[in-house]
Amino acid sequence: MCGIVGYIGNRQAFPILVKGLQRLEYRGYDSAGVAMISDKGNLNVYKKKGKVSDLLDFSKDKDKSGTIGIGHTRWATHGEPNDVNSHPHYSQTKDLVMIHNGIIENYASLKEGLEKRGHTFLSQTDTEVLIHLIEDIRKHEDIKLGYALMAALKQVIGAYAIVVLDKNDPDTLFAAKKGSPMVIGVGNNEFFIASDASPIVEYTKNVVYIEDEHVAIIRRGEELKIRTIRDKEITPYVQELEMELEAIEKGGYDHFMLKEIYEQPRSIFDSMRGRLNSETGHLKMGGIEEHETKFINAKRILVIACGTSWHAGMVAEYLFEEYARIPVEVEYASEFRYRNPIIYSDDIVIAISQSGETADTLAAIELAKAKGATIFGVCNVVGSSIARATHAGSYTHAGPEIGVASTKAFTAQVTVLTLMALHVAKAKGTIAESRYRQLLYEMETIPAKVEEVLKLNDSIKKIAAKYKDSSNALYLGRGYSFPVALEGALKLKEISYIHAEGYPAAEMKHGPIALIDEAMPVFVIATKGANYEKVVSNIQEVKARKGQIIAVVTAGDKDVKGMADHVIEIPETDESLVPLVSVIPWQLLSYHIAVMRGCNVDQPRNLAKSVTVE
Ligand code: F6R
Numbered sequence: 001m002c003g004i005v006g007y008i009g010n011r012q013a014f015p016i017l018v019k020g021l022q023r024l025e026y027r028g029y030d031s032a033g034v035a036m037i038s039d040k041g042n043l044n045v046y047k048k049k050g051k052v053s054d055l056l057d058f059s060k061d062k063d064k065s066g067t068i069g070i071g072h073t074r075w076a077t078h079g080e081p082n083d084v085n086s087h088p089h090y091s092q093t094k095d096l097v098m099i100h101n102g103i104i105e106n107y108a109s110l111k112e113g114l115e116k117r118g119h120t121f122l123s124q125t126d127t128e129v130l131i132h133l134i135e136d137i138r139k140h141e142d143i144k145l146g147y148a149l150m151a152a153l154k155q156v157i158g159a160y161a162i163v164v165l166d167k168n169d170p171d172t173l174f175a176a177k178k179g180s181p182m183v184i185g186v187g188n189n190e191f192f193i194a195s196d197a198s199p200i201v202e203y204t205k206n207v208v209y210i211e212d213e214h215v216a217i218i219r220r221g222e223e224l225k226i227r228t229i230r231d232k233e234i235t236p237y238v239q240e241l242e243m244e245l246e247a248i249e250k251g252g253y254d255h256f257m258l259k260e261i262y263e264q265p266r267s268i269f270d271s272m273r274g275r276l277n278s279e280t281g282h283l284k285m286g287g288i289e290e291h292e293t294k295f296i297n298a299k300r301i302l303v304i305a306c307g308t309s310w311h312a313g314m315v316a317e318y319l320f321e322e323y324a325r326i327p328v329e330v331e332y333a334s335e336f337r338y339r340n341p342i343i344y345s346d347d348i349v350i351a352i353s354q355s356g357e358t359a360d361t362l363a364a365i366e367l368a369k370a371k372g373a374t375i376f377g378v379c380n381v382v383g384s385s386i387a388r389a390t391h392a393g394s395y396t397h398a399g400p401e402i403g404v405a406s407t408k409a410f411t412a413q414v415t416v417l418t419l420m421a422l423h424v425a426k427a428k429g430t431i432a433e434s435r436y437r438q439l440l441y442e443m444e445t446i447p448a449k450v451e452e453v454l455k456l457n458d459s460i461k462k463i464a465a466k467y468k469d470s471s472n473a474l475y476l477g478r479g480y481s482f483p484v485a486l487e488g489a490l491k492l493k494e495i496s497y498i499h500a501e502g503y504p505a506a507e508m509k510h511g512p513i514a515l516i517d518e519a520m521p522v523f524v525i526a527t528k529g530a531n532y533e534k535v536v537s538n539i540q541e542v543k544a545r546k547g548q549i550i551a552v553v554t555a556g557d558k559d560v561k562g563m564a565d566h567v568i569e570i571p572e573t574d575e576s577l578v579p580l581v582s583v584i585p586w587q588l589l590s591y592h593i594a595v596m597r598g599c600n601v602d603q604p605r606n607l608a609k610s611v612t613v614e
Pocket of ligand 1: 309310352354406490494609611
């Protein structure tokens with residue numbers, strides 16, 4: 001978590017830094033800060049608890065001049081969110097300042113050593129320890145800052161993306177990374193540094209993704225130089241960004257989350273585009289084709305992911321088992337990596353991640369890789385750490401997802417995973433040609449069906465008004481709808497702070513049924529399919545205890561309508577594709593409830609979009 005930005009060039013740095021921080025606020029937003037070397041040569045550091053807007057207020061009447069600077073938006077790990085713990089942090093002499101995204105795991109022992117050498121610390125952060133260490137090495141070994149930085153980083157255990165600014169050198173920035181992301185934009189006699197490309201895209205499309213343990217030496221008027229922390233020279237690899245500026249702006253919507261919910265017909269279509277052709281029956285999945293034999297012979301698939309991506313992984317479990325007849329285990333990356341899991345060299349691991357930066361997922365990948373498994377990534381962010389760590393993969397083409405609550409990434413993941421399962425099933429011969437063709441055809445109709453559900457926004461808003469003051473909520477579903485129940489509950493709790501749980505509908509009677517009374521809204525997916533009658537029975541069990549039923553049903557349904565308090569009718573589709581359509585009402589409902597409760601929808605408390613710490 002945390003977002004970092006840096007600028008060196010001919011323009012004023014402050015507006016660029018602040019705009020960049022606002023774009024990166026999804027990564028953390030409990031405090032923000034900037035440092036610039038002013039036109040008069042002073043090092044000015046402004047930092048404040050709160051959002052970037054608070055920093056703007058705070059620095060209103062201050063000297064913000066300077067054409068070199070760094071900025072940070074924080075998601076607290078070490079030390080509570082307050083002005084002092086905000087970045088940038090000073091070295092002992094206050095000549096150096098640094099911003100940092102990541103965690104220095106051995107900071108306590110490094111700090112102890114520094115304290116013995118007379119260093120005193122202002123904050124509780126691990127970051128301050130590192131910048132003190134860099135300065136300490138520079139002074140005691142009498143070496144240049146770049147070498148001191150390399151030497152310090154060799155002592156660090158943990159993850160970092162850092163940028164260092166030296167008060168006495170207004171023409172140079174040093175940046176380095178390991179584990180946390182960093183991209184450098186290469187402009188015309190100017191450079192931009194950021195955690196992702198969103199602060200950069202408006203100025204240049206030429207970027208260099210920095211690799212682990214590489215240090216970028218960025219000098220005014222010179223070419224970008226990169227060396228490893230062991231001082232080996234690296235030639236920068238400049239790539240062209242595909243991102244467009246409008247994709248990262250709100251475009252007239254009140255919130256990114258709403259915009260992203262509405263983008264789903266497009267993002268689902270984009271995730272299929274160029275891959276699926278129902279006329280010819282062709283399904284092109286480049287990454288899978290490279291490893292087709294492995295997929296065909298796989299005795300097992302392990303899915304590793306966190307949060308919403310884990311829910312998409314659960315849908316994949318049903319799909320791969322049903323169509324490709326491969327057993328699937330869906331693992332929380334954070335549990336998997338620490339329990340000495342059994343991994344075979346013929347296992348296929350599918351790692352799912354919107355950001356491609358989730359620390360636990362990345363570590364689980366490394367573990368599985370070390371045991372010889374083939375790792376397949378399903379990521380949204382192109383060039384992200386997970387995308388680069390996997391052997392092969394298929395990108396979701398959802399476009400940048402900025403709202404902290406994941407919406408369009410989920411449906412894009414499920415889309416890609418469905419195509420993958422169908423591709424493998426076809427290659428393995430475990431699906432009849434007619435069924436395969438029917439599903440391909442049905443997939444192509446999904447964007448239009450999602451569009452239909454979005455038209456129900458006003459009626460969903462009315463339902464939201466009725467349940468906005470609930471303290472608890474239960475989400476139920478069976479089969480393919482069970483992961484959607486989990487996802488519905490996660491959406492509600494993370495943005496509206498209402499306690500919600502997702503359950504397989506039949507499990508309700510093994511415990512949660514005790515919670516049901518007239519104050520308990522129960523959100524059920526009761527679309528037509530193999531489990532329909534059983535879900536109807538579960539609805540009756542809730543009604544018998546006076547619970548409130550809000551049901552997503554197939555258009556034209558009569559039975560549930562007769563017993564539910566509210567129904568939301570969605571277009572009919574194949575049972576295995578229902579999650580792509582049935583999740584939309586739950587996304588809209590959470591969104592409206594959160595807005596009505598006055599919550600910050602795009603930046604819910606305590607959360608960050610990209611969880612780069614374990
Ligand atoms: C929920 C949400 C999180 C993420 C999780 C994994 O709305 O956004 O639960 O799904 O942090 O993130 P990625 O997919 O980036 O690995």
